Amino acid sequence: MAVRWIMHVDMDAFYASVEQRDNPALKGRPVIVGGLSDRGVVATASYEARKFGIHSAMSMRQARRLCPNGVFLPVRMSHYRRISHQIRLILSHYSPFIEPLALDEAFLDISGMELHYSHVTDIAKAAKKDIYKTTGLIASAGIGPNKFLAKLASDLRKPDGLVWIPYGTEQAMLAPLSVSRLWGVGNVTEQALRRAGFKTIGDIASAGPDALRPVVGNQAGRIYDLSLGKDKRPLEISRRPQSVGNEHTYDHDLLTPAEAEEQLRILANEVSWRLRQNHLMGRTITLKVRFASFQTITRSLTWEGVGTCAEEQLYFAARRLYQKRGRNEPIRLLGLTVSQLQRYQVQGDLFSDDDDTKAKVTEAIDTLQKRFGRNALMKGFLWELSHEKEK
Numbered sequence: 001m002a003v004r005w006i007m008h009v010d011m012d013a014f015y016a017s018v019e020q021r022d023n024p025a026l027k028g029r030p031v032i033v034g035g036l037s038d039r040g041v042v043a044t045a046s047y048e049a050r051k052f053g054i055h056s057a058m059s060m061r062q063a064r065r066l067c068p069n070g071v072f073l074p075v076r077m078s079h080y081r082r083i084s085h086q087i088r089l090i091l092s093h094y095s096p097f098i099e100p101l102a103l104d105e106a107f108l109d110i111s112g113m114e115l116h117y118s119h120v121t122d123i124a125k126a127a128k129k130d131i132y133k134t135t136g137l138i139a140s141a142g143i144g145p146n147k148f149l150a151k152l153a154s155d156l157r158k159p160d161g162l163v164w165i166p167y168g169t170e171q172a173m174l175a176p177l178s179v180s181r182l183w184g185v186g187n188v189t190e191q192a193l194r195r196a197g198f199k200t201i202g203d204i205a206s207a208g209p210d211a212l213r214p215v216v217g218n219q220a221g222r223i224y225d226l227s228l229g230k231d232k233r234p235l236e237i238s239r240r241p242q243s244v245g246n247e248h249t250y251d252h253d254l255l256t257p258a259e260a261e262e263q264l265r266i267l268a269n270e271v272s273w274r275l276r277q278n279h280l281m282g283r284t285i286t287l288k289v290r291f292a293s294f295q296t297i298t299r300s301l302t303w304e305g306v307g308t309c310a311e312e313q314l315y316f317a318a319r320r321l322y323q324k325r326g327r328n329e330p331i332r333l334l335g336l337t338v339s340q341l342q343r344y345q346v347q348g349d350l351f352s353d354d355d356d357t358k359a360k361v362t363e364a365i366d367t368l369q370k371r372f373g374r375n376a377l378m379k380g381f382l383w384e385l386s387h388e389k390e391k
């Protein structure tokens with residue numbers, strides 16, 4: 001029986017590295033990519049910026065305070081997506097079994113592939129080199145007997161890391177590490193474990209599942225298995241998105257329905273575009289509204305039949321849901337999500353009114369936006385929409 005080997009590949013400081021690659025003047029400088037308003041958050045910080053204590057999910061306000069001379073850049077998502085796609089293509093040469101986790105990381109099942117190399121780590125070396133040659137970007141890789149260990153390994157020697165965890169060494173390697181390294185152990189569980197005296201993974205392994213149960217309940221078995229380096233999760237190869245959505249936190253609260261409706265148009269445009277890129281449509285549409293008071297509500301509706309990816313339908317549904325928000329406070333955040341997705345094959349399925357011209361226009365816009373960027377046509381298109389409504 002072939003030995004199971006899982007490889008995890010994770011790009012180092014992905015968005016920031018892309019910006020440094022595209023503009024060599026930024027190399028060696030602290031680069032912070034994220035929402036640039038005071039209310040934004042850091043998406044990625046370059047390693048130079050991390051030395052100032054900046055990390056992802058930190059508020060942009062705090063990042064600016066920690067590093068006033070940093071280079072602060074907006075997120076160029078469609079650009080990163082394109083590069084992510086390039087990387088995915090490279091990885092597909094190393095294994096057909098790939099589970100993408102995010103734009104910048106993926107699991108590969110490389111079991112049996114090591115027979116083509118003198119050593120299993122040569123696969124990671126080759127993939128890292130390929131990625132660098134093609135994209136100019138650096139990846140870290142981890143190889144281990146399962147997903148948990150592969151992901152842990154890729155993180156151990158970042159940046160430009162390559163760590164292999166051979167069979168039989170799992171427990172010794174894990175023992176001194178903090179319990180926070182266990183997959184699925186977040187802040188709350190970590191604190192609970194620490195309070196109960198479990199500080200390292202070794203503490204858990206030597207205590208056994210029964211001692212864990214009072215602390216973590218029915219997670220005890222899973223956490224104990226992980227502490228021994230056991231993880232049976234399969235790769236989710238044909239992982240489809242469960243939902244497609246976008247949300248925006250606004251620099252200034254939205255005060256009037258007209259302002260909110262304008263933002264709903266933009267959200268509908270973005271979500272519709274992403275659905276079409278993935279040949280998806282969905283039946284359930286959910287609107288999220290966060291008021292200035294930070295109170296957050298969601299409203300959804302579900303269509304009969306196959307659902308939609310059409311911008312107008314999404315916009316009108318979003319507006320209907322917005323009218324059900326139940327209060328007239330200023331709005332801080334709007335989010336639009338489409339779920340209950342299914343893939344469509346034929347262009348003709350796209351629009352229920354069978355309007356072929358409209359489908360062709362949409363297709364043309366997608367092509368142009370792919371070539372010239374998302375904003376190339378959006379304004380005109382949105383204008384056309386509002387114009388149509390007035391008729």
Ligand SMILES: [Mg+2]
Nearest residue numbers: 010011012104
């Ligand atoms: Mg990464």
